[in-house]
Amino acid sequence: MKRPLVLGLALAAIAAGAGWWLLRTPEAPPSAPGSIAIDPAHPDPADEGRTVSLTGELVVEGAAHDDPLGIGTRAPGLLREVAMYQWREHCDGDRCRYDTGWEDGAIDSAAFRQPEGHANPGEQPFDDAAFYADRVRIGALTVVPALLRTLPTEPLPATLGQLPPNLAASFSERDGVLYSGDPDAPAVGDLRIRYRQLQAGTVTLSGLQRGSELQPIP
Incomplete structure (x- = not known):
């Protein structure tokens, strides 16, 4: 019992x-399989070319800055995300329907089965882009941008006051997001621009120790 x-x-x-x-x-x-833990403040030259794992505070020197739009941050990196309001084609067999919505990258409406009345702009004036601080390091090792891209991100609100005067006059702002038209009634060709920044603070990274740099693992 x-x-x-x-x-x-x-x-x-x-x-x-x-x-x-x-x-x-x-x-x-x-950490990456087979990596060795090291002290980022005192990297050993004997570990040259080896996969290492390290934990430390990211030190950001300079600013990540989107020069054309004037948006900047003291974070390790800045990501610009652009969508355009466009015509979209949805085909099922011989039948196609068309609607509009926010899409990343320009859609070639000339390739539509019925391009008449569904014309999109040929290209976007701004595209997705990434911008990085002058130097980001952990201890004595510089973290290269390709490895910084693995860091988590968080939204970065943008304001019209950050834009150059000529762009501020043609954009509006809603909840930290930039619109080239009316966000409540977008028209084909309008842009929506959002920003995200790479998180700083204490991080753990794995990479290849190459000289004074920490590089991505191939």
Whole structure:
């Protein structure tokens, strides 16, 4: 009669241990298989060309800046995300329907089966782009932009006051997002521009130690 109680206690202990592990696991810094943990403040030249894992505070020197639009941040990097309000074609067999919506990248309406009345602009005046600070390092190692792109991002609100006067006059702003037209009644060809910035702070990265740089693993 006591066996169910003993079994129940054993299962509870296992569950508690599993729960502790689930809570503890995210605290363990992720690293690439086969990497070696190093002190970023004192990288060893003997580790040249090896896959290393390191944890430390990102130090940002300079600013990430989108010069054409005047948006900048002291974060490691800045991402510009552009969408254009365009005609879209949806075909099922011989039947096609058309609607409008926000899309990344210019859609070639000349390739539509019925291009008449569904014309899109040929190209976008601004495209998606990434901008990085002059230098970002962990300890004595410089983190190259290709590796910075693996960092998590967060929204960066933009304001009209940051834009050059000629662009500020033709854009509007809603919740930190820039629109080249009326966000409540967009027209074909209108742009929507959002920004995200790379998060700084303490991070764990894995990469190749090449001289004074931390580079992506091929």
